[in-house]
Amino acid sequence: MPTVEKPVPAEISRVNAHDVRVAWxxxxxxxxAARELRLAxxxxxxxxxxxxxxxxxxxxxAAEVHPTAVNLVGRYAVNFTFSDGHATGIYTFxxxxxxxxxxxxxGITPRSTMAEVLAKYPGAKGALFRRYHVGGxxxxxxxxxxxxxxxxxxHNVLDVQEVIRHIEQSEESNRKIQIAPRELRALLDGPKPxxxxxxxxPEEWEIARLPEARLVDDALGREIMEEWPKDxxxxxxxxxxxxxxxxxxxxxxxxxxxxxxxAGGIEAWSQDVDPTVPRY
Numbered sequence: 001m002p003t004v005e006k007p008v009p010a011e012i013s014r015v016n017a018h019d020v021r022v023a024w025x026x027x028x029x030x031x032x033a034a035r036e037l038r039l040a041x042x043x044x045x046x047x048x049x050x051x052x053x054x055x056x057x058x059x060x061x062a063a064e065v066h067p068t069a070v071n072l073v074g075r076y077a078v079n080f081t082f083s084d085g086h087a088t089g090i091y092t093f094x095x096x097x098x099x100x101x102x103x104x105x106x107g108i109t110p111r112s113t114m115a116e117v118l119a120k121y122p123g124a125k126g127a128l129f130r131r132y133h134v135g136g137x138x139x140x141x142x143x144x145x146x147x148x149x150x151x152x153x154x155h156n157v158l159d160v161q162e163v164i165r166h167i168e169q170s171e172e173s174n175r176k177i178q179i180a181p182r183e184l185r186a187l188l189d190g191p192k193p194x195x196x197x198x199x200x201x202p203e204e205w206e207i208a209r210l211p212e213a214r215l216v217d218d219a220l221g222r223e224i225m226e227e228w229p230k231d232x233x234x235x236x237x238x239x240x241x242x243x244x245x246x247x248x249x250x251x252x253x254x255x256x257x258x259x260x261x262x263a264g265g266i267e268a269w270s271q272d273v274d275p276t277v278p279r280y
Contacts, residue, residue: 007097017240017264018066030100034066041089063118110149127170178263194233237262
């Protein structure tokens, strides 16, 4: 009988500040949502070994949980250290590959909690704030256990299905304008590097920066809007990629046609491209 080749990763990297990408030697590529990886932990604390019954209560896992370290275990498995301190799971290559073949989780509904909404659509926070001014301050905030329907009702938004469509469309738009750290490095080393803009605070700029970047202040903002060509190649970055997404969307909304946001921000750059860049 012919032998079946076991799955082996060729590369493990980050899609953004949270999610994980695995390129397999057979050419397959898998992308794992950070929280889904945490919920799938196969350790004895999370999964009963004899019955396979899940012991981990999803309600105890934060929407923003993510791996802070990824380590190979011999030549057969991967271990993740998560931001909630959990680090006992050993994900064999076969198990990890199988997770990528599992059916995608169902979409959100009006009765989905905000924790579930943000776990499936990390960009939902910005999308809800930009269109509906939801979540921008204490008076318009929400709890992770609040349902999407109740949150929108408290803001006099009754068409929750339209809200869901907006969240889904915003997420798709965000994916299209993001650029991976290694892809950006290649562009910066190329013959026509993009203009690199840092949209963090001056205090963050002093901690760590990319040498090719300019820190955006009021004067530079006016220069960009009044003098830069609309087809200028621009890449923006922040700490973990959220503020730069908002800034990129703003420029696109004002007619700029070649704008990208660094996925995962300077944090991902330090992890994937240049570890000498300080993390904070």
